[in-house]
Amino acid sequence: MTLPFEKHEYLERIDRVKRSMENEGIEVLISADPANMNYLTGYDGWSFYVPQCVITALAEPEPIWIGRAMDANGARVTTFLGDSSILGYPDDYVQKRDCHPMDYVADVLRDHGLASKRIGVEMDAYYYTAAAHDALVRSLPNASFHNAHWIVRWVRNIKSDMEIQYMKQAGRLMELVMQVGVAHISAGVRQCDAAAAIYQSQISGMGDFGGDYTAICPMLPTGIGTSTPHLTWTDETFREGEATILELAAARHHYHSPLARTVFLGEPPDYLQDCAKGAVEALETVLDFIKPGVTAEEIVQTWQKVVAKYGIEKDSRMGYSIGCAYPPDWGEHTLSLRTGDKTVMQPNMTIHVMPGIWYDTWGVEISEAIRVTETGCECLANVPRDLFVKE
């Protein structure tokens, strides 16, 4: 199997992570986040439902992959690692009351002389559970543990040219996916049939390349459901006189390009049209504003000035960093577009500018996934930026 990146790109990533570890005083880093594991080694499989991790040690030339024994062949197929860097734990550790796979990880660290080191763990990574941490801490009484949740994430924050290329491919897929989604929102069509068509286009993709599963399923809240962002489809049909929000993504080698649009069936009420007009004007103002040097919170202030004219209120963040991702989230969990976030924009940061507006009974989402360029920003997908009205 051909890896999506050249080996030297993985090695450069590992180097940057090691420099960051040194800065933070971390000698051994345990990455359980699947996107971090992929980023460091190429590992790619839906095996994150059992504990697994990649260990990066300052003293070791190559990371160590540890996962369930049956997935070790998957690591051989999808990573650049040598055989001795791939270790599978026996199935006896899986979902047991009296032991935990992290006991095995502790044994590996001990075997490698790393049991008394300063160990960084990704405390808030989805698949690094309280029980996993507990087992590790109990098994390694001489180690000291430090929260290194942000180390690999922040290294991932600035994308390489190859990563940008995959995100642009995802953007091209996203154009197709949104087109398919909008086409299937019609009165009388079952929501599940629209979702099915979206999935089909996400994965089948185009003639020159297909797509990956996205880290969040297609979301298409409709009617009263538009008051909240994360509802999924039912067997019910779309109805004339109601709005549907499409918050979708496409992914290429797990690199995501998300996009949200709002569709109305029939003649939209004035309040919805006004809100959408404000949302588009504010979004376009922000796209003009973003460039290297401006901060995340300045972007928010710029947005707020425009929407204030429209009486739009919003107290949730209006965007976040994106890139390589696995379920359940395509966000990178680093910078957020919100007050107080002073992250300075740099070229090849990639952000989902997602100023979703939700009220008690309705909402509007119109978003763009962007790359910060040398002089401004560019959208990853080219989709008309408006409320879509279908008669």
Added chain:
Amino acid sequence: MTLPFEKHEYLERIDRVKRSMENEGIEVLISADPANMNYLTGYDGWSFYVPQCVITALAEPEPIWIGRAMDANGARVTTFLGDSSILGYPDDYVQKRDCHPMDYVADVLRDHGLASKRIGVEMDAYYYTAAAHDALVRSLPNASFHNAHWIVRWVRNIKSDMEIQYMKQAGRLMELVMQVGVAHISAGVRQCDAAAAIYQSQISGMGDFGGDYTAICPMLPTGIGTSTPHLTWTDETFREGEATILELAAARHHYHSPLARTVFLGEPPDYLQDCAKGAVEALETVLDFIKPGVTAEEIVQTWQKVVAKYGIEKDSRMGYSIGCAYPPDWGEHTLSLRTGDKTVMQPNMTIHVMPGIWYDTWGVEISEAIRVTETGCECLANVPRDLFVKE
């Protein structure tokens, strides 16, 4: 929105959970597992990428849902809970370095006079991270914390008639999905196009009902990839002379019916045919054997006796409990079909009997999802049980 179960069914579940809490000496249970949250309240949204939970307190008549403010409307739409039992935390808690949503959960517990109780937490639930536990323990110094990981899971283990009905509907969907999957495995077809067709059929479903997203994506390892179970598709095409394993599921209201079959393009080698013959014979022997009263490990012994004749070796578990599930796993994490598991079969247990066989360069999967009946067991889907050979 109509809930998939009557309110009294949720109340009965809560009663059973409370009895189990009493047995374990737990006064307050914090469930962060999305399937447990759904089981107790009906809550259904792809919002588990931020911390959220359902609190069941012996002293409170109704559970409390806590999630991100923007998802509170989703809880109003999808649960039976009253408005005062739905609490949304401000967006300021999301993905921050200086606070955690569990700080807010701790405040809620304090407000309800529950800060000094014996609190059960699901230590190994996917979305109950080390950081979440840490925040909770720090914020509630007078509480005592106990691992209650298995309480709701084991209550879920025996299905109600309505749950069985949804699982049988999922089984009907699964018949369609496997048919579509097998039809798309052909030399020259891109793997991504087969995956796309599978997704389409999973979600669009049939005329009388559609499907839900499954907790694991379609898995279709092919060629050398069949040596390991969890690889996903690429843009490459299927090749004559190679095997592909389809490990798929269908879901109805998040209740899963998984199924695995193996497809060979061309004339399969003898070793593969022999292995498949042994796998089928052993599986059928096991299906004849399963009935109330037999134990999980006796099922394994029964299987092993048959495969021994074929020289088949396997050191991983050969099945697990299934039911309501969210990504990343459709397993229930209670009983496993493996040596040492002495769980006694009871009517309305539902199990994926999944004796996957993986060697260094190839593998075979032929499985069945079953319900234990009063006198034996029945398959949830009716799909020919054999190696599928396509010329």
